[in-house]
Amino acid sequence: MSSPNLERAQLLLEQNRGSDAEEYARLAIQDDPNAALAYLYLSSALMQQNKDRDALAPAQEALSLDPDNPYTHAHIARVHYHLENWKKAEAAANQALRMYPEDSDMFGLLAYLAARKADWEKSLELAETGLSFDSDHVLCTNARANALTKLKRSDDAQDSLDYALKRDPENPYTHYQKGHVLLEGGKYDEAAKHFCEALRLAPNFEDAKEGLVEALKAKHFVYSxxxxxxxxxxxxxxxxxxxxxxxxYFAQRILSESLASAGQYGVASAVRIVYGVFAFFTWTASSLFNLLLFVHPMGRYALSERQRKVAAGVGACVAMILASLALHFSTNIEGLLYGALAFATCSLPVAAAEYATNPGKLKLLGLVIVAQCLCALGAFALYLSGDPATADGPATIAIITGVAFTWLSAFFRN
Structure with missing residues (x-):
């Protein structure tokens, strides 16, 4: 028989009152420490409060108490998905489907996992399978639209989302997906409207905030x-x-070296510079254009605190690059060119901090950034003091750190 505390927790979860639901779920666990459903409700309440890491332990406890419940495996899959434990999420979702093959939620989750691997045909197949069991399923509808867009079937994607919005015009996730399709199609103003609508319906919808930021930045031709x-x-x-x-990378190396061997030193240098600028821009463009949104009436509210800090950090690196170049040309201190390169490489891990999600890895990345920037600043000061031989050491450390980071960046993102 269900306890009053358990029933109260369920009601509060349905009202998205995670903090209150947590209190009653814990009381339900005190009532019956072997109630698997109480642990599930506790995990769900913690997830509603964005405490995904804390939600894993009670979910696993529920699984140990009730291993034959497909809903428990489905919930574990969702927790792992939010924690970006992709393989564990996939395994749990597949186990849930083996126990209950008509769970549209799990087909939608697997569709998004397939999308992470850019397996768009598989993502589409999974989403459509989920829709065969529930034609109005929001997650599967959005996953299908996402896959169709990547398969260059944007018209089909928009038709699917328009139908979904007619059925449920107040769904923030469908508005978000509609905005994403329009963004990819180059319709930035329309995309921004749907992202704004998603945020009106769900003010803490972080993906919609990021979508709005991208739509605003895309109005600048270079960023588009x-x-x-x-x-x-x-x-x-x-x-x-x-x-x-x-x-x-190797093509530009071969081309520039071939040109240099043929005596075309100017052209070879131009190839290296163009490639370097392109590589730098691909790493820092998002943060650099976030700086422009600091003065945008809508953009400054859409930017998250981390985006603001990262943009400011990248902007500081660019300022030091320009200062080093300006002083080089005004003082003829040759080493300041090397110093400018050091600051350029500093911007790479700074820009990547926007996308690091693992708290432990983010702290490690912060230490890398601090150490690298101190080396670059130390080299800058030594070049200005007239000690280039000593300055080359810390500048080289900063540059090697930045280059090494480009090879290890995936570790910090996952």
């Missing part, structure tokens, strides 16, 4: 080109993406 490049790369499988990145 960068965004098109990002969308192009996102359609490709991870292996192909890496092939393009490394292929571009």
């Amino acid at each position: 080109l960068f965004l098109k490049y990002i969308f192009f790369m996102s359609r490709l499988k991870p292996g192909v993406q890496m092939g393009i990145i490394f292929g571009g």
